[in-house]
Amino acid sequence: MSALDRILEVLPPIYPIDESSVMHQFLDGVALDLDAAAEDMDRMRRTHWFELAYRLVDLEKLAALVGVSRRSWETLPVFRGRVRALVDARLDGSVGPEAIRTFVYESLTSIEQALNAVLVPGLAGRDAAAAFAMEPHSPQWTPLRLVENPDRVARSAALAARGGRVPYLYRWTDTNHGIDAAPVTVTVIGRSQGRTAMPVLVNLTTGHAVGYAGVLQLGQRLTVGPADDAGPDGRTARATLDGDQDVTARVFSLSEFALGRPFALADADPAGPLLPVQARGTNDWIYVSGALYGVDGLDATYLQLADDALREGVFDTSTFDNAVYPSGIAATVQMEWTEHEPAAFAIVVPRGVVAVPRSSADLAGEIAEAIAADLGDLHAAGVRSELVLQPFTERQPARAKVTLPWVRMPEQLASAGERTVLGVGGAFGESGFGQARFE
Secondary structure (H helix, E strand, C coil): CCHHHHHHHHHHCCCCCCCHHHHHHHHHHHHHHHHHHHHHHHHHHHHCCCCCCCHHHHHHHHHHCCCCCCCCCCCCCHHHHHHHHHHHHCCCCCCCCCHHHHHHHHHHHHHHHHHCCCCCCCCCHHHHHHHHCCCCCCCCCCCEEECCCEEEECCCCHHHHCCCCCCCCCCEEEEEECCCCEEEEEEEECHCCCCCCCCEEECCCCCCEEEEEEEEECCCEEEEECCCCCCCCCCEEEECCHHHHHHHHHEEEEECCCCCCCCCHHCCCCCCEEEEECCCEEEEEEEECCCCCCCCCCCCCCCCCCCCCCCCCCCCCCCCCCCCCCCCEEEEEEEEEEEECCEEEEEEEEECCEEEHHHHHHHHHHHHHHHHHHHHCCCCCCEEEEEEECCCCCCCCCCCCCCCCCCCCCCCCCCCCCCCCCCCECCCCCCCCCCCCCE
């Protein structure tokens, strides 16, 4: 009802109110000013309500009260949806998995609705929202995942600092920063002159050792990693030579290795080779090369297993009877393991076949950056957050094999024979007496 209608209702009956009357026209002019003032009051009232604000400048001022600023590409509905999701997450504590899952779901849903797009296949619907909120206990599949303590691949920094080149008895220290022990994948590359014979890597902290009963030729790469069915602890090993030749039968592992104590293949783990374990915290490693009966290794292996006191000789540092002469680089060694990162979580958003309007196609990267930045404000202090966008990929397995261009000729063997002196024919004026013969 307009202001004019309300005024005309309360006028005494003696006043004419038909449209042609002077009173009606006078009151109509006054009512227009009253309606304009009422509209201004309504606009002022709406600027103070988050859900009713209709101008970006007003919504930005309201969002600034909770410490949220608008991105340059955000429209009014997109910005409103993001701020709403952030505030809801903060009111729910914003540190638990459920609150963070709800924030991500609400943020993506509001952006999808505002842009009329499909950012994540299968995201829309209450069933998807409920499944994502209950993850990981829900049996339903959901396109979004929150991964607590995500995996992180770590490599030996001590070996990488020296290019992996290790001599006999080389010792180094690695640190496992994860929340639990981690099986180690070992790669050994052969050196020239058959130096890489019977390589054995030992974790002195855990007593685990893994070795290869054979000789690695120059450039041959031995990889001891987890098998396809690595078991509940992930330690069941599979060994390959140059990536395609299975040599698991020649690899052995020991669970109670000790320096100075001899071992035989009969002492190996009966269930087959197991990967050594990188214990949580610091781990001390050593590279040794012990001799085994029936395995080639002349001049490259040691008949007596070194004890804990034995070191490579260093001038003016080593002690008598506790050092050996430096033998040169014996192998190139690389190690890596997968840690479960403490105090961290990752939101995995699969980016499969999506539908985005042509006008908004270039905003996908900025939307991801915005959500990742907001995640950084929601977790507890000291917790690292990460947004992982899984791209849509097609894979076609392929195997590349490289053959070294040179040919190693076998050593030539011959009988001892007789030692003879080369005969020289005589030349007048040049040959010496007793050093030539007449032809």
